[in-house]
Amino acid sequence: MSADPNTKPELIPAVNEYAPKEVGELDLYQKREKIYTRSIEGFFQRIRLFTGWPLLAGFFLLPWTRWHGHQTVLFDLPARKFYIFDLVFWPQDLVMLAWLLIICAFGLFLFTSLFGRIWCGYSCPQTVWTSIFMWMEQKAEGSRNQRIKLDQAPWSTAKVLRKTLKHGMWFGFAFLTGFTFVGYFTPIIDLTFDFFSGNAAGPAYVWIGIFTALTYLNAGWMREQVCLYMCPYARFQSAMFDRDTLIVTYDRKRGEPRGSRRVNNGEKPEGLGDCIDCQLCVQVCPTGIDIRNGLQYECINCALCVDACNSVMKKIGYAPDLICYSTENRMEGKPTRILRFRTIGYGAVMLVMCSMLLAALVFRETTDLKVLRERSSLYQLKDGHIENIYTLKLGNRDNSSRVYTLNTDLPGSQWDGPTTITVESGEVASIPVRLSVPEIEWGGRNIEMHFSACLVDETTHCVHHESRFTGPVR
Numbered sequence: 001m002s003a004d005p006n007t008k009p010e011l012i013p014a015v016n017e018y019a020p021k022e023v024g025e026l027d028l029y030q031k032r033e034k035i036y037t038r039s040i041e042g043f044f045q046r047i048r049l050f051t052g053w054p055l056l057a058g059f060f061l062l063p064w065t066r067w068h069g070h071q072t073v074l075f076d077l078p079a080r081k082f083y084i085f086d087l088v089f090w091p092q093d094l095v096m097l098a099w100l101l102i103i104c105a106f107g108l109f110l111f112t113s114l115f116g117r118i119w120c121g122y123s124c125p126q127t128v129w130t131s132i133f134m135w136m137e138q139k140a141e142g143s144r145n146q147r148i149k150l151d152q153a154p155w156s157t158a159k160v161l162r163k164t165l166k167h168g169m170w171f172g173f174a175f176l177t178g179f180t181f182v183g184y185f186t187p188i189i190d191l192t193f194d195f196f197s198g199n200a201a202g203p204a205y206v207w208i209g210i211f212t213a214l215t216y217l218n219a220g221w222m223r224e225q226v227c228l229y230m231c232p233y234a235r236f237q238s239a240m241f242d243r244d245t246l247i248v249t250y251d252r253k254r255g256e257p258r259g260s261r262r263v264n265n266g267e268k269p270e271g272l273g274d275c276i277d278c279q280l281c282v283q284v285c286p287t288g289i290d291i292r293n294g295l296q297y298e299c300i301n302c303a304l305c306v307d308a309c310n311s312v313m314k315k316i317g318y319a320p321d322l323i324c325y326s327t328e329n330r331m332e333g334k335p336t337r338i339l340r341f342r343t344i345g346y347g348a349v350m351l352v353m354c355s356m357l358l359a360a361l362v363f364r365e366t367t368d369l370k371v372l373r374e375r376s377s378l379y380q381l382k383d384g385h386i387e388n389i390y391t392l393k394l395g396n397r398d399n400s401s402r403v404y405t406l407n408t409d410l411p412g413s414q415w416d417g418p419t420t421i422t423v424e425s426g427e428v429a430s431i432p433v434r435l436s437v438p439e440i441e442w443g444g445r446n447i448e449m450h451f452s453a454c455l456v457d458e459t460t461h462c463v464h465h466e467s468r469f470t471g472p473v474r
């Protein structure tokens with residue numbers, strides 16, 4: 001077939017693939033939209049109350065309680081001693097702190113892979129403190145609509161008074177938080193007297209000021225910004241998620257197509273899903289997201305949207321749980337598995353670490369013995385004897401005073417120094433000791449020997465430290 005000579009050949013449009021494409025203007029700094037959350041009540045909010053209040057009460061009351069003569073929990077940095085109930089930790093025990101942190105990390109991994117960000121939604125201090133600050137805001141400035149109106153209104157006496165009341169309450173609570181936090185590091189009763197009489201140490205005022213300011217900023221002003229931009233957990237938690245992880249999710253099949261409607265005893269209009277597009281789930285969300293857009297890293301699993309949507313469903317006579325806690329597998333009608341490779345792995349690591357920590361706590365050595373030799377001379381010859389001088393450093397890391405007997409395994413030696421000593425809790429005693437052996441029995445070679453300190457009430461329990469006895473070499 002030949003081409004018609006009168007027909008113009010079809011032109012192939014030439015596109016320069018390398019030419020710069022037209023792009024929209026990108027704003028690298030996203031301006032923060034202020035979130036006005038609506039308060040809501042419901043089943044999951046009651047659970048949040050039960051988890052939040054014990055945490056708050058524990059935080060504020062614990063430093064005021066005493067346990068066997070000391071503050072129940074005290075991280076005494078100047079004395080380098082940490083008291084937690086009956087346990088006293090020293091710098092030597094820092095390895096246990098490392099284990100504890102690893103256990104907490106794996107606990108968080110395990111809980112995240114099973115229950116998603118349940119920690120963020122219910123127990124994270126940022127969430128709990130932000131909820132309290134929001135509650136104060138509501139008391140001072142009113143409901144969501146009243147707060148929006150107040151912010152848009154010009155400045156007036158009423159506005160100044162409401163804002164002052166809100167910031168006064170925020171500041172008061174932030175100060176209480178900062179003061180209590182420092183009370184975990186300085187005996188809080190002394191701190192209270194010294195602080196209000198102006199006699200506290202300078203750093204105490206500085207640290208209380210810093211923690212007050214941080215609480216005020218984080219819970220009052222920054223709120224969800226801390227979760228979105230500052231908390232590393234929000235970023236890496238998705239690595240622990242899988243299709244069996246519990247998440248807050250919107251039942252798209254049931255809810256779509258969404259649309260407003262005239263509600264009539266739970267009857268549904270043709271062609272519409274269950275979502276009436278009331279936006280209540282968005283208005284209650286503390287991070288300002290719309291859960292109907294799917295799983296988002298901003299979601300802290302707080303279930304405020306679940307309570308909000310359930311209240312709507314109840315009002316219009318539809319079945320609850322259009323938004324609910326579920327797993328991706330369950331939403332697709334597949335079974336949800338609790339035992340998975342990752343949950344078994346995290347659980348196993350936690351179990352091993354917990355057992356090791358428990359064993360380390362039970363068999364923890366509470367006596368330290370170190371031996372320092374006299375530096376100025378290796379030995380002295382005195383009255384037909386060879387004499388070596390030592391300083392024994394005996395530390396008691398128990399929470400009560402202990403009596404020790406001191407001894408050596410150097411054969412035929414004479415001991416010149418205390419053989420029994422009481423060491424107070426947390427003290428390190430310095431004990432000078434002279435050991436001598438008759439020159440006539442001296443074999444001409446240095447001798448490796450040990451010092452020992454034995455508890456008088458538990459004589460089977462001794463600690464040893466190796467040392468050396470020196471004399472003239474023959």
Ligand code: SF4
Nearest residue numbers: 275276278279281309
């Ligand atoms: S609260 Fe429920 S019904 Fe209202 S918009 Fe959200 S999902 Fe739809």
Ligand code: SF4
Nearest residue numbers: 285299300302303305
């Ligand atoms: S989407 Fe729902 S669960 Fe997630 S943060 Fe918002 S209110 Fe909380």
